[in-house]
Amino acid sequence: MIEIKNLHAEISGKPILKGFNLTVAAGEIHAIMGPNGAGKSTLAKILAGHPSYEITEGEIWFKGQNILEMEPDERAHIGIFMSFQYPVEIPGVNNVEFLRASYNSLKKARGEQEVTPEEFALILEEKMKQMEIKPEFKSRNLNEGFSGGEKKRNEILQMALLNPSLAILDETDSGLDIDAMKIVAQGVNCVMNSDLGLILITHYQRLLDYIKPHYVHVMVDGKIVQSGDASLALTLEERGYDWLMQTTHEDV
Amino acid sequence: MTTQEELYQAKNTYKYGFSTVVETDSLPKGLNEETIRAISEKKQEPSFMLDFRLKAYKKWLESKEPHWLHGSYPAIDYQDISYYSAPKNKPALNNLSEVDPEILKTFEKLGIPLDEQKRLANVAVDMVFDSVSIGTTFKKKLEDAGVVLCSISEAVQKYPDLIKKYLGTVVPIGDNYFATLNSAVFTDGSFVYVPKGVHCPMELSTYFRINDKETGQFERTLIIAEEGSYVSYLEGCTAPSYDKNQLHAAVVELIALDNAEIKYSTVQNWYSGNPDTGLGGIYNFVTKRGVCRGYRSKISWTQVEVGAAITWKYPSCILQGDHSVGEFYSVALTNGKMQADTGTKMIHVGKNTSSTIISKGISADKSHNTYRGLVKIAKNATGARNYTQCDSMLVGDQCTANTFPYIEVSNATSQVEHEASTSKLNEEQLFYLSSRGISEEDAISLIVNGFCKKVIKELPLEFAVEAQKLLALKLENSVG
Numbered sequence: 087m088i089e090i091k092n093l094h095a096e097i098s099g100k101p102i103l104k105g106f107n108l109t110v111a112a113g114e115i116h117a118i119m120g121p122n123g124a125g126k127s128t129l130a131k132i133l134a135g136h137p138s139y140e141i142t143e144g145e146i147w148f149k150g151q152n153i154l155e156m157e158p159d160e161r162a163h164i165g166i167f168m169s170f171q172y173p174v175e176i177p178g179v180n181n182v183e184f185l186r187a188s189y190n191s192l193k194k195a196r197g198e199q200e201v202t203p204e205e206f207a208l209i210l211e212e213k214m215k216q217m218e219i220k221p222e223f224k225s226r227n228l229n230e231g232f233s234g235g236e237k238k239r240n241e242i243l244q245m246a247l248l249n250p251s252l253a254i255l256d257e258t259d260s261g262l263d264i265d266a267m268k269i270v271a272q273g274v275n276c277v278m279n280s281d282l283g284l285i286l287i288t289h290y291q292r293l294l295d296y297i298k299p300h301y302v303h304v305m306v307d308g309k310i311v312q313s314g315d316a317s318l319a320l321t322l323e324e325r326g327y328d329w330l331m332q333t334t335h336e337d338v
Numbered sequence: 339m340t341t342q343e344e345l346y347q348a349k350n351t352y353k354y355g356f357s358t359v360v361e362t363d364s365l366p367k368g369l370n371e372e373t374i375r376a377i378s379e380k381k382q383e384p385s386f387m388l389d390f391r392l393k394a395y396k397k398w399l400e401s402k403e404p405h406w407l408h409g410s411y412p413a414i415d416y417q418d419i420s421y422y423s424a425p426k427n428k429p430a431l432n433n434l435s436e437v438d439p440e441i442l443k444t445f446e447k448l449g450i451p452l453d454e455q456k457r458l459a460n461v462a463v464d465m466v467f468d469s470v471s472i473g474t475t476f477k478k479k480l481e482d483a484g485v486v487l488c489s490i491s492e493a494v495q496k497y498p499d500l501i502k503k504y505l506g507t508v509v510p511i512g513d514n515y516f517a518t519l520n521s522a523v524f525t526d527g528s529f530v531y532v533p534k535g536v537h538c539p540m541e542l543s544t545y546f547r548i549n550d551k552e553t554g555q556f557e558r559t560l561i562i563a564e565e566g567s568y569v570s571y572l573e574g575c576t577a578p579s580y581d582k583n584q585l586h587a588a589v590v591e592l593i594a595l596d597n598a599e600i601k602y603s604t605v606q607n608w609y610s611g612n613p614d615t616g617l618g619g620i621y622n623f624v625t626k627r628g629v630c631r632g633y634r635s636k637i638s639w640t641q642v643e644v645g646a647a648i649t650w651k652y653p654s655c656i657l658q659g660d661h662s663v664g665e666f667y668s669v670a671l672t673n674g675k676m677q678a679d680t681g682t683k684m685i686h687v688g689k690n691t692s693s694t695i696i697s698k699g700i701s702a703d704k705s706h707n708t709y710r711g712l713v714k715i716a717k718n719a720t721g722a723r724n725y726t727q728c729d730s731m732l733v734g735d736q737c738t739a740n741t742f743p744y745i746e747v748s749n750a751t752s753q754v755e756h757e758a759s760t761s762k763l764n765e766e767q768l769f770y771l772s773s774r775g776i777s778e779e780d781a782i783s784l785i786v787n788g789f790c791k792k793v794i795k796e797l798p799l800e801f802a803v804e805a806q807k808l809l810a811l812k813l814e815n816s817v818g
Contacts, residue, residue, distance in 0.1 A: 134773045137765065162775035174770045177761075178788030184771075187784065191775035227788070244774065 087112050087283045088133075088252050093144035094308075095132055102128045104308035106144070110283040112251065117286045117294055117319060120305035121327045126287045127171055129305075130256040133285075134168035135161045148252065162188075163195035167250035169241040171257040176228040181240070184228045185210060189247055213246045217273045235266035242273040253277075254285045259293040271296030291323040306331050352609055352645075357580075358440050358549050364423035369416050371395065374522055377422050381491050381525075384498055390506065394521030397512040404515050407650050408708040408740055409677035411621060414585060421523045423553040464489060464528045464544045466557055476540065483539050485569070486531040490558050493529035500531060504562055508591035508629050508656070516587040517625040520556045524589065527557035532567040532598075541798050543572040548608070548620065554585040561591070563598035565632065570601040572801060575608050575645070581618040583611075583647060592628030594635035596659065600628060601638045603797050604653075605805055608645040613674025613703065613815075619647025626653035627683075630662035630691075638665040639682065640796040642805045644812050647676060652710065654683035657691035657719075664693040667793040671809060672705035672737070673816050681711035681742075686722040686752070695726040698790045699741075700763075700809075702733035702816035708740040715752045722752040730760045731789050733816050761789075783810035 088110050095103040102125045110116050120126055132139050133146065135158035146153050153161055176184070189209070190200040201209065214223070219239060229237050238258055245253055255274065259267050274297055278284060286299060294302075294316065302318040303310045304327070311330050312318065365376055374395050378388040403413060463476075464487060480487050486497070494501050511521045528544040548555045563569055575586075586608065592600050611619025622645075628637035639653040655664030666682035684693035693713065701707035713724045730739035741758050763785055771781035787794060787806050794802050 134769075136769055157778075158769060158772040159775050159777055162773055168773055170770065174766050176767055176770070176785055176788055178791040179784050180788075184774075184784065187776055187780060188771075188774035191777065191780070195775065248774070 087149060089145075089147040090133075091145045091147070093129075093132070093146065094142045095128065095139045095144075096142055097128070097139050101142075102139070102308055103132070103144075106305075106309050108285075108303065108310065110252065110285060112283050113280040114301070115278070115284045115286060115297065115299045117288060117299035117302045118305050118310075119288055119291075119302060119319065119322060121331070122289075124305045125308045126305055127256055130168050130171075130254045130285075130287055133161075133252075133254050134158055134166060159191065160195075162248070162250075163192055165251035167245050167248055167253045169238070169245060169253065169255040169258055171260060173229050173232075173237045173241055175230045175232070177230050179228045181226050181228050182206075182210065182224045185244065185247060188244065192248060210247070213243060216276055217243050217246060218269065219243060234261035235263070235270070238262060238266070238270050239273065242270055242277065246273070246277045249277075251281060252283045252285070254287065256287045257289060258286070259288055259290065264292075267293065268296060291319045294319045304330055354607065355609060358443070362423050364420050364553065367418055367420050369419070369421060369523070373421050377523060377525060380422060380424075381494070383494055386498070386502060387494055390511070391522050394511045394518050395523075398515070398518040398522055401512070401515050401518060407648070407677070407679045408710070408742075409648065409679060409706050411583075411648055411677075414583075414621070416519075419554040419585060421554060421556070422525055424525075464542075466526050466528070466544060466546045466555075479539065480542075484533045484536055485538050485542075486529065487542050488529055490524070490527040490529045490560060493531075493560070497529070497531065500562065501529075501560070504591070504593055505558075505560060506591075508593060508627050509589050509625050514625060516623040517589050520558060520587050520589045520625070523554075524556045524558040527559045527588070528561075528571075528573075529559070530561040530569060530571060532563045532569045534564040535566045536564075537567065538569040541570050541572060541800070543574070546573060546575040548575075548584060548586065554587065556586075557588045559588070559590040561593070561600055561602070563592075563594045563600050563635075565596045565598060567595075568599045570603070570798060572603040572605070572798060574605045574801075580609070581612070583619060583621055585621045586623065586646070587621075588624045588626075590624070590626040590653075592637055594628065594630050594632060594637050594662075596632030597634050598632060599636040599638070602626075602628070602640070602653070603801065604639075604641040604643070605797075605801055605808070606641065606643045606645055606649070607808060609647075610645045610674060610676045611647040616647070616675035619676075620645070622646035622649045622651065624651040626651060627656065628654070628664075629656040630659050630664060630688075632659045632662070634661045634663075635659050636663040636665075638663075638667070638796070640667040640793065641669070641680075642793070642797070642808070643668070643670040643678060643680060644808055646678075649676075649678040649680050652681050652683055652712075654685070655693065656685045656687065657693065657722075658687045659691075660688040661690045662688055663691070665796075666693075666695045666697070667796045668697045669700070669790045669793045669805075669809070670698070670707055670709075671700040671702075671812055672707045673702040673733075673812055674705060675703070676705040678706070679708040679710055681709045683712040684714070684724060686713075686715045686719040686724070689719060690721040691719055692723040693725075695724070695728075696792050697726075697728045698793055699728075699730045699739055700733065700786065700789070700813070701730070701737035701739050702813060704736045706738050706740075708742065710742040710744075712744040712746070713754055714745075715747045715749050715754065717748045719749050720751045722749060724752075724754045726754075726756045727792075728756075728758040729789070730758075731763055731786075732760065733763045733813060763789075779810065779814060782813050783807075786810060786813060
């Protein structure tokens with residue numbers, strides 16, 4: 087579904103990604119772990135099309151299409167979704183109004199009939215019930231005054247509504263206590279299906295107790311240095327990242 | 339549309355920048371006592387009006403052009419302005435069918451159809467073209483309710499007693515330099531009178547259009563709400579894109595008696611000058627003030643200011659009656675090289691008076707946007723309350739936003755609250771929304787309208803949607 091080949095990217099002249107490769111097929115869950123500053127969040131933003139990064143080399147193929155030149159909204163239209171590590175607050179913009187604008191923008195781009203506010207209310211109702219989100223959430227403004235947990239749940243709700251074919255979850259567990267994390271993980275599992283490719287970016291192994299990855303990759307200094315199955319995460323938990331960082335330095 | 343106009347549009351995205359060719363009857367440029375006598379004569383005014391004007395003119399000669407605005411403007415050459423310009427084929431009052439078709443077309447283009455079938459539903463409109471009122475719609479329906487909506491010139495003829503009693507009582511002749519000038523040379527504007535106990539059955543509105551290149555617009559508006567009455571009034575403004583600055587110095591006076599309520603809304607979209615060179619545009623130097631004279635009276639100002647090269651105005655409330663209420667809701671958007679210095683004054687005189695100020699400033703490009711406000715609680719205003727919220731949003735890094743709140747409290751039983759914030763419309767917000775499939779245009783619109791929501795919701799519904807679109811349109815080229 088998505089194929090990232092030899093990706094090099096920089097911001098303000100500073101190289102962040104240095105030859106990143108990854109292929110994710112539908113129905114697969116890939117976890118990307120790594121120390122701070124390895125470029126994990128950069129990778130997520132680049133996949134979603136953040137304008138601040140410059141791609142200096144490499145390709146990203148999604149459903150047979152090179153998406154490097156596509157705008158963030160166009161990427162959303164073809165089924166790419168990124169859950170933000172730090173979702174921004176947008177004061178005064180009603181949550182439901184935003185969700186409907188987002189939902190309809192996808193409909194419109196795909197040449198489908200946009201839904202009316204009434205129809206949307208029903209769709210949203212169902213998703214919210216699934217994710218156990220309280221009704222008062224609808225009257226609030228987009229992420230405004232949300233707790234860390236509420237923001238992350240809002241991200242997963244958006245993912246459930248937009249039904250993407252590729253989802254990148256950037257540190258969805260960061261800043262959450264164990265209960266909040268369980269709820270979010272449950273939401274993700276609820277959305278997961280055989281047509282969806284999932285990239286989980288996480289710092290800690292604990293999220294992987296709740297969302298079971300098929301593959302675990304370790305990212306250090308802008309590229310993947312080690313790949314394995316779920317057990318790799320446990321090894322990392324035990325040994326930390328140092329041993330991998332040393333091997334990469336030796337490689338150089 | 340000519341190529342010239344298309345050029346303007348491409349450059350400025352100011353879609354009201356066209357001008358209309360009509361035969362005009364205008365006074366030669368220059369200002370002296372003769373000019374004032376000539377204006378008064380053209381309007382066949384009673385002698386008390388001429389006296390009013392001459393008194394103002396004398397005061398004006400003695401006063402000095404102020405320059406304390408946060409920003410700057412070159413000294414204005416008052417002899418280089420024509421103080422009267424009227425289309426030659428001015429219709430007999432009450433008969434829109436005689437209006438010059440070119441002018442009707444102009445208003446049509448501006449989205450203000452005068453045609454019976456196409457009129458805005460439930461909004462009575464008075465159109466002011468340069469110096470004169472062109473006509474008023476829905477006269478009959480208003481008459482049935484006893485409400486008067488007409489040009490101030492007509493009111494001077496038909497209701498001299500009301501004019502004598504109220505004109506200049508809220509904004510005195512010598513109030514400030516520009517108000518004084520207006521008192522001397524005002525040519526037209528709107529007059530509204532709502533009798534005792536009448537709830538005005540429809541929105542009233544005036545549409546101001548400056549067309550002529552050399553003309554200043556000095557309109558005068560007077561609204562009187564008698565005991566227990568209610569009226570909602572809206573004004574809209576546009577002007578062609580000329581590369582020369584034009585002066586607009588209006589005066590608006592509102593009077594609310596016991597238990598009366600006046601809601602006054604403005605959508606101001608004067609030509610703001612060339613966004614790159616700063617050439618041209620309207621100087622919008624306006625004095626707006628309302629007095630809540632009666633017990634439990636209420637005056638509410640809502641303004642959406644998105645145009646004019648320089649805006650300098652403070653719609654204010656004098657809360658004289660006990661338990662009276664003043665409100666000020668404002669969105670001021672500046673882009674290009676615009677300068678806005680705007681805010682309000684809430685003067686608490688009566689007991690248990692309360693006021694609310696919600697101000698939202700958005701500055702983009704190289705513009706300057708300033709909120710300046712005064713909350714004054716007089717000695718006898720026991721139990722007075724004010725709540726003020728001033729928020730600024732910056733778009734880009736070359737603009738400025740300032741807040742100058744003045745608070746003077748002479749009464750210990752009063753309560754004054756002030757909140758302020760400054761934020762940036764940033765790439766991260768745009769990226770967030772666009773990563774959810776929302777186009778950049780819609781994303782800007784969502785963010786800005788979210789920011790201004792508290793103000794926009796105060797506008798009459800018909801205009802709220804327009805105002806939202808206008809805000810988004812204005813910012814389209816400033817973001818990204």
